[in-house]
Amino acid sequence: MTEGPNNNTVPALLSPGEPGPFKVLSPLSEKPILLVCDHASDLFPESLGDMGLDPFARRCHLAIDIGAGPLTERLAVSLGVSAVLQNYSRLIVDCNRQLMDPGAFLEYGDGILVPGNRNLHQADKDLRANAIYWPYHRAIDEQVQRLRNAGPPPAFISIHSFTPVLNGESRAFQIGVLWDKDERLREIFLEGFRAAGYYVGDNEPYSGKAPQDFTIDHHAEEIGLPHVGIEIRQDLLSKKKGVAEIAGVMHKIIETIPDRLGMKDRRISA
Numbered sequence: 001m002t003e004g005p006n007n008n009t010v011p012a013l014l015s016p017g018e019p020g021p022f023k024v025l026s027p028l029s030e031k032p033i034l035l036v037c038d039h040a041s042d043l044f045p046e047s048l049g050d051m052g053l054d055p056f057a058r059r060c061h062l063a064i065d066i067g068a069g070p071l072t073e074r075l076a077v078s079l080g081v082s083a084v085l086q087n088y089s090r091l092i093v094d095c096n097r098q099l100m101d102p103g104a105f106l107e108y109g110d111g112i113l114v115p116g117n118r119n120l121h122q123a124d125k126d127l128r129a130n131a132i133y134w135p136y137h138r139a140i141d142e143q144v145q146r147l148r149n150a151g152p153p154p155a156f157i158s159i160h161s162f163t164p165v166l167n168g169e170s171r172a173f174q175i176g177v178l179w180d181k182d183e184r185l186r187e188i189f190l191e192g193f194r195a196a197g198y199y200v201g202d203n204e205p206y207s208g209k210a211p212q213d214f215t216i217d218h219h220a221e222e223i224g225l226p227h228v229g230i231e232i233r234q235d236l237l238s239k240k241k242g243v244a245e246i247a248g249v250m251h252k253i254i255e256t257i258p259d260r261l262g263m264k265d266r267r268i269s270a
Helices: 055-059 068-079 122-150 184-195 214-219 240-254
Strands: 022-025 033-037 082-086 155-162 175-178 200-202 227-233
Touching (some): 022 122, 068 082, 068 155, 184 227, 184 240
Parallel strands (some): 155 227, 175 200
Antiparallel strands (some): 022 082
16 A cells, blocks of 8 residues: 555555566666666556457567567567567557557557456546656656766667557558667668568658657657667567567667767677
């Protein structure tokens, strides 16, 4: 229990025995790369139960970016770079949305109703934001500031995945490179993925110019960090072999970034 306004007790969203709201990998690395994964987990806090969803819905693309978490972790280890990953489902609160965005507490999507998000009071939203959303974003802020203090401004890479079929329509793109005002990393990733033989969308199937892309806008764009969002189609990440294949390609792309952006004093070794 925590103290609320007027000394009223407010139930805690997360119990002491549950995972924290985020995890940081290689938290002391000084290599000028920061990976983030907003939708790495399908975990629900025990206090919210199943939110009225069946097991399929709790594991589907509305609840988690399938494969994005394992991909981010594999890259953090292979490259020896820092990464911040969200530990709870995006259905609890979507950390890549502004809190005023209806999608931050999704009630319905792709034919699935989310009963646990219907008619939420502001106090319910605040509880989730204070327990999960803001701690995650503070952890990203801390890593950004640490890396900026250590040397060249880090390249900020946000990793996501997208469903092969949405609202009954198939999506041909295998990978999307998302960007808005900064094209430095866009060019590096488009070139690298296309050279590896993938069908790659330039701001497709989503656009980095969309207002929903909160994490990059808030942490990277506002302070001029080189940044990019990477979207991988989920069928390419559904098995360990696929994760390993994409990670291998991304490793080769990312390790070129310091040289290509003039960070030659802090190269990433293979």
